[in-house]
Amino acid sequence: MIKRYIEKVSVIDSCDKEIEEQPQARMKKLYELINHTADLGIKVEGNNLSQLFKNAAFALIHLIFGQIPEPDEKATNISVSIKGEDLSDLMVNWLSEVLYLFEGEKKVVCDIEVRQISEKKLYAILTITEFDRKKHPVQYEIKAVTYHQLSVVQKDSKWIATIIFDV
Numbered sequence: 001m002i003k004r005y006i007e008k009v010s011v012i013d014s015c016d017k018e019i020e021e022q023p024q025a026r027m028k029k030l031y032e033l034i035n036h037t038a039d040l041g042i043k044v045e046g047n048n049l050s051q052l053f054k055n056a057a058f059a060l061i062h063l064i065f066g067q068i069p070e071p072d073e074k075a076t077n078i079s080v081s082i083k084g085e086d087l088s089d090l091m092v093n094w095l096s097e098v099l100y101l102f103e104g105e106k107k108v109v110c111d112i113e114v115r116q117i118s119e120k121k122l123y124a125i126l127t128i129t130e131f132d133r134k135k136h137p138v139q140y141e142i143k144a145v146t147y148h149q150l151s152v153v154q155k156d157s158k159w160i161a162t163i164i165f166d167v
Contacts, residue, residue, distance in 0.1 A: 031059035034162065040140065041149070041164045049087075050114040052152070052159040053122060056091060057098045057112050063165070064102065066139040071110040075129040082122045087152040091161055094122055095145040106131040142167055 034041030042059050046052030061068055082097055084090030101107040111127035144166040151162045 030055045031062075034164075038167075039146070039148070039164050040142070040167045041162065044161045044163065046159045047157070049117045049159055052161055053091065053094055053117060053124075054112045054114050056095060056161055056163060057109065060095050060098055060142070060145075060165070061109055063140050064138060064142055065108070065136050069108045069110050069129065069136050071127050072129050072135075075110060075127055078126050078128060080122075080124050080126060082124075084120055084122075087119055088147070088150050090120060090122055091152050091163065092145050092147060092150065095163065098126075099142060099145060101126075101128060102131065108136050140167060 031042045031044045034043055040063065042056075042063070044052060044056045044059050046055050058068060080097060082090060082094050084093045098109055101109060107128040108131050109126050109128055113125045114122065115125060116123040142165045146164045146166050148164045149162060150164065151160075153160055
């Protein structure tokens with residue numbers, strides 16, 4: 001059973017825009033895989049919290065599909081507002097929502113704009129489209145985002161997150 005930690009989701013509008021910069025080429029630079037017995041771990045970095053949370057979500061999507069899906073004619077934008085007790089809890093709740101959109105609603109996130117973020121709350125606009133097995137072949141089946149070995153820390157001028165997924 002997937003828990004939902006989302007405070008609010010609303011459809012904003014149809015997405016006609018073409019994403020100017022496809023994150024595909026950057027994905028390998030945005031995260032690294034961590035060896036973990038029976039689970040899948042990643043280490044993600046960002047210059048600020050917004051970038052860290054965006055990169056973590058793109059890393060999750062990239063792990064699931066092996067790419068960041070392109071928006072199509074059915075793509076729409078939704079707003080999401082996520083709460084957490086602290087940054088680590090916020091990260092788990094954020095990634096759990098991205099995973100829920102796929103697993104529970106059969107929606108694929110194509111683009112992310114983190115509009116506001118604090119230690120306990122995140123507000124973002126997501127471009128989503130309908131899941132299509134032919135267009136979106138699944139590489140990894142991720143069951144859940146875990147708290148195991150989870151960390152969200154600032155080190156020098158960078159933010160770094162370590163996240164373990166149950167596969």
